[in-house]
Amino acid sequence: MAVATSHVFDTEIPHPPWRVPVLGDVLGMSLSAPVQNSMEMHRRLGPVFERRPFRLRFVFVCSGELTAELSDDRRFAKHLAPGVEALRSLGGDGLFTAFNDEPNWRRAHELLTPAFAQSAMRSYHATMLDVTADLLDHWDRRAVADGRVDVAADMTKLTLETIGRTGFSYSFSPFERERPHPFVEAMVGGLAFSQRSALRRLPVVGRHLFPEAKRQYDLDRAYLHRVVDEVVRSRQAAGATGHDDLLELMLRAARENDPNRIDDENIRNQVLTFLVAGHETTSGALSFALYYLMRNPEVFARARAEVDAVWGEDTPAFEQVAKLRYVRRVLDEALRLWPTAPAYAREARADTTLGGRYRLRKGDWVLVLLPAVHRDPEVWGPDAETFDPDHFLPERVRARPGHVYKPFGTGERACIGRQFALHEATLVLGSLLRRFDFDLDPRYRLRIAERLTLMPQGLCPTVSSRAR
Numbered sequence: 001m002a003v004a005t006s007h008v009f010d011t012e013i014p015h016p017p018w019r020v021p022v023l024g025d026v027l028g029m030s031l032s033a034p035v036q037n038s039m040e041m042h043r044r045l046g047p048v049f050e051r052r053p054f055r056l057r058f059v060f061v062c063s064g065e066l067t068a069e070l071s072d073d074r075r076f077a078k079h080l081a082p083g084v085e086a087l088r089s090l091g092g093d094g095l096f097t098a099f100n101d102e103p104n105w106r107r108a109h110e111l112l113t114p115a116f117a118q119s120a121m122r123s124y125h126a127t128m129l130d131v132t133a134d135l136l137d138h139w140d141r142r143a144v145a146d147g148r149v150d151v152a153a154d155m156t157k158l159t160l161e162t163i164g165r166t167g168f169s170y171s172f173s174p175f176e177r178e179r180p181h182p183f184v185e186a187m188v189g190g191l192a193f194s195q196r197s198a199l200r201r202l203p204v205v206g207r208h209l210f211p212e213a214k215r216q217y218d219l220d221r222a223y224l225h226r227v228v229d230e231v232v233r234s235r236q237a238a239g240a241t242g243h244d245d246l247l248e249l250m251l252r253a254a255r256e257n258d259p260n261r262i263d264d265e266n267i268r269n270q271v272l273t274f275l276v277a278g279h280e281t282t283s284g285a286l287s288f289a290l291y292y293l294m295r296n297p298e299v300f301a302r303a304r305a306e307v308d309a310v311w312g313e314d315t316p317a318f319e320q321v322a323k324l325r326y327v328r329r330v331l332d333e334a335l336r337l338w339p340t341a342p343a344y345a346r347e348a349r350a351d352t353t354l355g356g357r358y359r360l361r362k363g364d365w366v367l368v369l370l371p372a373v374h375r376d377p378e379v380w381g382p383d384a385e386t387f388d389p390d391h392f393l394p395e396r397v398r399a400r401p402g403h404v405y406k407p408f409g410t411g412e413r414a415c416i417g418r419q420f421a422l423h424e425a426t427l428v429l430g431s432l433l434r435r436f437d438f439d440l441d442p443r444y445r446l447r448i449a450e451r452l453t454l455m456p457q458g459l460c461p462t463v464s465s466r467a468r
């Protein structure tokens, strides 16, 4: 069983003190906040530690130095951690959940990479502007009502709509709804269930755990597949449509017998993958960035001054987005403290020793716990826990060792949507800074919801039109 196999290491690794027979380290584990709970464990146990719920075994790596070593693609490769592997029942051999040796990964990677190159972002810019305008209109309306906005919910609406429209020319009409689109609810349910489902892989008892949640998950999954199949079918029926989106790229490759063409089932897997991978993480990044902007008035003022200087009153052109260097540093810093895809797994390609100390056999794997790695004082210094966009000043970036900042993963299997996310998020942050003043209750304390991704919870400031 892949989960438990990590016999990892002959070396003794620290583990929580309350290990008991059968249950292992279950006591003290959190199902609802495993990342924050593991960060707490890291503070007690150090840069490498293990947790063994029942017979499963997770080894966590929390240091910059070991993360850099794990980034060597000649020695290590992506491993599908249990929570990600569970997502295969949604995304199958789509890019995110494909095993390294599945042929469809290489084909889809070759086919889709050009659509995510920096140059391709130009073709998405107009749609991103349109969706951002929808958000601004929505917040304008909120501002003249009671002003209260739910940041995470609205950022999620925005990012899902952006990937829906740029990827598949499909609109969820998010800002016209009171409740989330059923597609969103099904997706969120699926993600939350996957996070728990590592435990369902336990021998004998596993598949009997969470029966209600499993039933709901099966319903959600069937619904998600139905919606995607409908989108694809209606496009196929229309033939060559002149659409210039990811779906068209995949369908055209099939029509034209491209060597990297992918079949209908894989197209469905990719569509679902992009809808899921392409929105939660960006939405979280935007939400954390807004939280830190609201909490740091000087940073806010500096970011806003940059937007005014670079954009003025105009609709930003494509090239003007990347010119918001300080806003980008705000995002980089938010993703440092709270990387919204908070962990990824690496497996040894052959027997090897990590950090000159931990012996791994071929196939053994470890989890890189990013919020801990990104706060390693050896790398970030004594103010590692402090939000400061100047951590990303070019000279400070140059002075740091490579491969210690990994919010988008690493190597061949790193995030294909990185440029997409950064262009979108910078554009949206710039637009919000220019248009609104924010008032966040000083009593608000950052709380973080976990469902494979991280998201601020209950972040509901009041927005008003910017005072001039």
Ligand code: HEM
Pocket (backbone or CB within 6 Å): 078, 084, 095, 096, 097, 109, 163, 273, 274, 277, 278, 279, 281, 282, 285, 339, 340, 341, 344, 345, 406, 407, 408, 409, 410, 412, 413, 414, 415, 416, 417, 418, 420, 421
């Ligand atoms: C701030 C936003 C984002 C963050 C933090 C993020 C993070 C990540 C990370 C850490 C991985 C590697 C996971 C692993 O090694 O297991 C990944 C992979 C991936 N991401 Fe993102 N992502 C973001 C936005 C996006 C967007 C906007 C898209 C699509 C439009 C996207 C699509 C993907 C895909 C398809 C993969 C799998 C790539 C492969 O294995 O070939 N992501 N992402």
